[in-house]
Amino acid sequence: xxxxxxxxxxxxxxxxxxxxxxxxxxxxxxxxxxxxxxxxxxxxxxxxxxxxxxxxxxxxxxxxxxxxxxxxxxxxxxxxxxxxxxxxxxxxxxxxxxxxxxxxxxxxxxxxxxxxxxxxxxxxxxxxxxxxxxxxxxxxxxxxxxxxxxxxxxxxxxxxxxxxxxxxxxxxxxxxxxxxxxxxxxxxxxxxxxxxxxxxxxxxxxxxxx
Amino acid sequence: xxxxxxxxxxxxxxxxxxxxxxxxxxxxxxxxxxxxxxxxxxxxxxxxxxxxxxxxxxxxxxxxxxxxxxxxxxxxxxxxxxxxxxxxxxxxxxxxxxxxxxxxxxxxxxxxxxxxxxxxxxxxxxxxxxxxxxxxxxxxxxxxxxxxxxxxxxxxxxxxxxxxxxxxxxxxxxxxxxxxxxxxxxxxxxxxxxxxxxxxxxxxxxxxxx
Numbered sequence: 399x400x401x402x403x404x405x406x407x408x409x410x411x412x413x414x415x416x417x418x419x420x421x422x423x424x425x426x427x428x429x430x431x432x433x434x435x436x437x438x439x440x441x442x443x444x445x446x447x448x449x450x451x452x453x454x455x456x457x458x459x460x461x462x463x464x465x466x467x468x469x470x471x472x473x474x475x476x477x478x479x480x481x482x483x484x485x486x487x488x489x490x491x492x493x494x495x496x497x498x499x500x501x502x503x504x505x506x507x508x509x510x511x512x513x514x515x516x517x518x519x520x521x522x523x524x525x526x527x528x529x530x531x532x533x534x535x536x537x538x539x540x541x542x543x544x545x546x547x548x549x550x551x552x553x554x555x556x557x558x559x560x561x562x563x564x565x566x567x568x569x570x571x572x573x574x575x576x577x578x579x580x581x582x583x584x585x586x587x588x589x590x591x592x593x594x595x596x597x598x599x600x601x602x603x604x605x606x607x608x
Numbered sequence: 609x610x611x612x613x614x615x616x617x618x619x620x621x622x623x624x625x626x627x628x629x630x631x632x633x634x635x636x637x638x639x640x641x642x643x644x645x646x647x648x649x650x651x652x653x654x655x656x657x658x659x660x661x662x663x664x665x666x667x668x669x670x671x672x673x674x675x676x677x678x679x680x681x682x683x684x685x686x687x688x689x690x691x692x693x694x695x696x697x698x699x700x701x702x703x704x705x706x707x708x709x710x711x712x713x714x715x716x717x718x719x720x721x722x723x724x725x726x727x728x729x730x731x732x733x734x735x736x737x738x739x740x741x742x743x744x745x746x747x748x749x750x751x752x753x754x755x756x757x758x759x760x761x762x763x764x765x766x767x768x769x770x771x772x773x774x775x776x777x778x779x780x781x782x783x784x785x786x787x788x789x790x791x792x793x794x795x796x797x798x799x800x801x802x803x804x805x806x807x808x809x810x811x812x813x814x815x816x817x818x
Contacts, residue, residue: 587692
């Protein structure tokens with residue numbers, strides 16, 4: 399009986415995944431995908447990119463759009479500079495998060511704030527290809543025009559915010575093209591990376607927290 | 609020997625007590641009139657985005673507030689941080705009722721929700737339609753008082769009601785919250801400032817879209 403239930407589950411999960419993400423089907427050779435994704439991420443030293451962020455408000459049938467510049471540099475440094483329609487700066491470096499809003503500055507140690515640490519780790523794991531190994535999520539990998547890593551948070555903290563996190567990965571170079579974070583409320587935030595330049599010189603000064 | 613200092617102490621205490629209990633709304637002259645002139649100061653939001661800055665006892669928080677008029681004539685307010693994570697989603701119905709669609713678990717406290725509700729009700733001026741105010745003059749200003757179950761809302765204009773000087777939410781004797789609006793072109797203020805007088809809590813809104 400247990401074996402029958404397990405067999406049903408094994409067959410049902412891919413069908414559920416297909417129903418949930420139209421245009422995508424489960425990756426057959428997960429080991430091969432994981433190997434190529436991790437290998438490509440190991441090669442990645444830096445990223446310079448533009449980004450467009452859309453927050454979709456489900457009940458209001460509306461969205462809030464913003465855009466800016468994104469930088470990543472190993473090991474684990476991220477700079478997101480919002481330029482339109484407002485200016486805002488976020489730097490993640492050495493387990494610290496720095497935020498600048500006009501003249502106001504905020505510094506948070508991600509170690510002292512578990513949720514910030516998890517969000518910080520999520521962003522870094524996505525870029526560095528370690529997201530599949532993070533025990534804070536249950537992951538399934540699908541493929542269509544590109545790859546889709548669907549993450550369900552299992553760790554407390556993130557579970558309060560997100561129902562799913564979807565990471566879209568390019569078939570061409572295994573880089574992250576889009577990040578979608580589905581909130582419990584039904585709203586979601588989509589960050590799309592454009593004009594990506596990989597392994598270009600990126601100055602350390604961009605990630606300096608004063 | 610100790611009588612004089614004790615008397616002094618008693619006198620100082622009485623002076624301090626009477627100052628503490630002084631009525632900020634004393635010495636006003638009741639005048640006839642109606643509140644029709646206030647209608648022109650009432651904000652008419654269709655869909656407006658505000659850059660939002662909140663300072664609460666030394667902590668700074670920022671984000672984007674979307675204020676949208678819904679088809680059922682309710683006004684929705686959704687505050688999210690720059691990276692898209694929602695803080696709250698409130699609905700202020702035309703009949704004065706209020707609904708919380710979402711609030712961040714850490715903010716989900718009755719005192720927080722009530723404070724925010726009352727602050728935004730003051731600015732939305734929804735009760736103008738439902739009751740006639742008491743009108744009084746003092747020092748070149750006209751005070752329109754709308755009594756509530758606890759405390760009152762005051763809309764304070766120039767004597768001829770040509771300009772809205774400020775809005776106040778008051779207890780029995782003193783203003784608890786003071787709010788100002790500026791640049792109300794086409795019924796939508798360019799900026800809104802809300803200041804709590806009893807503790808260090810301010811909300812600043814600056815329009816970023818028409």
